[in-house]
Amino acid sequence: MIIGIECTAHTFGVGIVHKGKILANIRDMFMTESGGIVPIKAAEHHKLAAESVWNKALEQAGIEERDIEYIALANAPGLAPCLLAGLHFAREKAVKLGVKIVLVNHCIAHLEIGQSLGAKDPVLLYASGANTQILAYESGKYRVFGETLDIGIGNLLDKVARYAGLGFPGGPKLEKEAVRGRYIELPYSIKGMDAAFSGLATKAQQLLDAGKTLKDVAFSIQETAFAMLVEASERALAHTGKKELVLGGGVACNARLQEMCKIMCKERKARFYCPEKPLLVDNGAMIAYTGEVILRGAGKEILLNPENIDIKPRERTDEVDVSWR
Numbered sequence: 001m002i003i004g005i006e007c008t009a010h011t012f013g014v015g016i017v018h019k020g021k022i023l024a025n026i027r028d029m030f031m032t033e034s035g036g037i038v039p040i041k042a043a044e045h046h047k048l049a050a051e052s053v054w055n056k057a058l059e060q061a062g063i064e065e066r067d068i069e070y071i072a073l074a075n076a077p078g079l080a081p082c083l084l085a086g087l088h089f090a091r092e093k094a095v096k097l098g099v100k101i102v103l104v105n106h107c108i109a110h111l112e113i114g115q116s117l118g119a120k121d122p123v124l125l126y127a128s129g130a131n132t133q134i135l136a137y138e139s140g141k142y143r144v145f146g147e148t149l150d151i152g153i154g155n156l157l158d159k160v161a162r163y164a165g166l167g168f169p170g171g172p173k174l175e176k177e178a179v180r181g182r183y184i185e186l187p188y189s190i191k192g193m194d195a196a197f198s199g200l201a202t203k204a205q206q207l208l209d210a211g212k213t214l215k216d217v218a219f220s221i222q223e224t225a226f227a228m229l230v231e232a233s234e235r236a237l238a239h240t241g242k243k244e245l246v247l248g249g250g251v252a253c254n255a256r257l258q259e260m261c262k263i264m265c266k267e268r269k270a271r272f273y274c275p276e277k278p279l280l281v282d283n284g285a286m287i288a289y290t291g292e293v294i295l296r297g298a299g300k301e302i303l304l305n306p307e308n309i310d311i312k313p314r315e316r317t318d319e320v321d322v323s324w325r
């Protein structure tokens with residue numbers, strides 16, 4: 001029985017997994033009416049939410065605290081104050097329960113959870129707030145085949161939404177606006193499998209200043225930015241010869257992005273996997289699931305005592321030694 005804690009950014013989540021089966025997945029997200037995420041405030045939110053999210057997860061799984069055998073903690077990458085809030089909570093619980101901890105890289109968890117749907121050796125398009133990467137396994141590591149050269153795709157959407165007076169998260173609000181929008185040409189910036197989004201953000205803000213409607217701007221951002229990601233993902237599929245694409249991260253909730261991926265995969269006869277929304281956004285179940293995968297593959301030597309864990313706010317996906325595979 002493994003319990004996973006997610007706390008890398010805006011969400012505090014707890015999930016419980018047993019032999020690959022998800023028994024619970026509870027989350028509480030830090031949101032704002034206007035303005036973005038202030039790391040310290042998000043961390044305060046996590047500290048306040050932690051105990052209740054933990055208890056709700058135990059209740060949903062129908063287990064007692066003493067049934068827990070291991071704790072999986074997302075210790076990287078993310079906002080340092082948020083990661084620390086999670087670390088302190090995990091440490092306190094581990095000491096209390098007398099259990100050890102397995103550390104999980106958050107980006108890798110988004111990839112591994114795709115394997116719960118049946119993907120064996122996929123390319124992952126990880127489209128999230130701060131992270132935007134195209135990942136796949138190759139020679140002992142999850143390699144970064146392509147990534148944003150500046151801001152994450154979700155940050156782009158949130159930034160433009162914030163400029164238009166909408167709160168966080170902005171992506172879902174822009175998606176609603178985009179439904180009735182028309183296309184305006186925007187900068188399309190892709191270099192190999194890397195993409196850049198900040199020029200797009202500036203241009204979108206200029207268009208709003210010039211009186212273009214939010215719905216047209218929202219539609220055009222989605223069409224342009226998502227096309228860039230799908231183009232890079234297709235290139236990664238072609239380059240690696242892999243036949244599966246997994247979508248992950250909060251922006252993957254977007255129906256238009258899902259549709260574009262689906263079309264591209266169909267055209268090149270690749271299989272497309274998109275987890276259900278509770279497993280797509282930041283969540284504790286994917287951390288517990290990945291913790292179990294790591295333990296199964298790497299053995300118990302990978303476990304750490306609570307006093308020996310630390311956060312790694314800037315750990316890159318390709319720094320992690322994938323010893324469990």
Ligand code: AMP
Binds near residue numbers: 153157158
């Ligand atoms: P994550 O960082 O993976 O938790 O994802 C959070 C990001 O996902 C934020 O930038 C949100 O604005 C974005 N997001 C959530 N839902 C949607 C959606 N339906 N369309 C576009 N972006 C979304």
Ligand code: MG
Binds near residue numbers: 106110128129249250
């Ligand atoms: Mg994420």
